[in-house]
Amino acid sequence: GNSVTQMEGPVTLSEEAFLTINCTYTATGYPSLFWYVQYPGEGLQLLLKATKADDKGSNKGFEATYRKETTSFHLEKGSVQVSDSAVYFCAHTGNTPLVFGKGTRLSVIA
């Protein structure tokens, strides 16, 4: 079936540290892949997306590459900031509506 598995949090990093949040998916066909971010007290916002294999989505210093061979879409950022503290959700279009992972809470400390 359709599913998304992302690393469990919480993840706590110091400012300027490197971030990786792993995401793997199961889907039929070739879904589009997304990362959403939810800041405290807010709804979900699209952070980045990739629509086909080997595409790299990027936004606000975050990147993720659509890896069809490993069915993965890991989120990375080279230097996190305190303002990046939020919950991050991986998702894909294997179904309508989207299939979401369980979310990973990131806390960045100064």
Next chain:
Amino acid sequence: SAVISQKPSRDICQRGTSLTIQCQVDSQVTMMFWYRQQPGQSLTLIATANQGSEATYESGFVIDKFPISRPNLTFSTLTVSNMSPEDSSIYLCSVVPRLNTEAFFGQGTRLTVV
């Protein structure tokens, strides 16, 4: 893209009462969805709101508890009925303007039932 205005943003309600949450979209969209997000948890789909027909509910959610209206392609409401403290959650509306594309979300309604 789509911009969604959801209100209220938060409310504190007495048990046994009902709250209606509204979502207004800035464009016509066919597919609209309502989610619940319990504290520290991921999203749980409540129902799909279809214009001109009854909403389609997911397992564990029923129309009597969560009645939904979808009078046109830009507006929907979700009512949380006969509330109990277990209904305390964030409720989110979402639209998918085109099949197999990203979803857009309202700002969420943080509901506390006392």
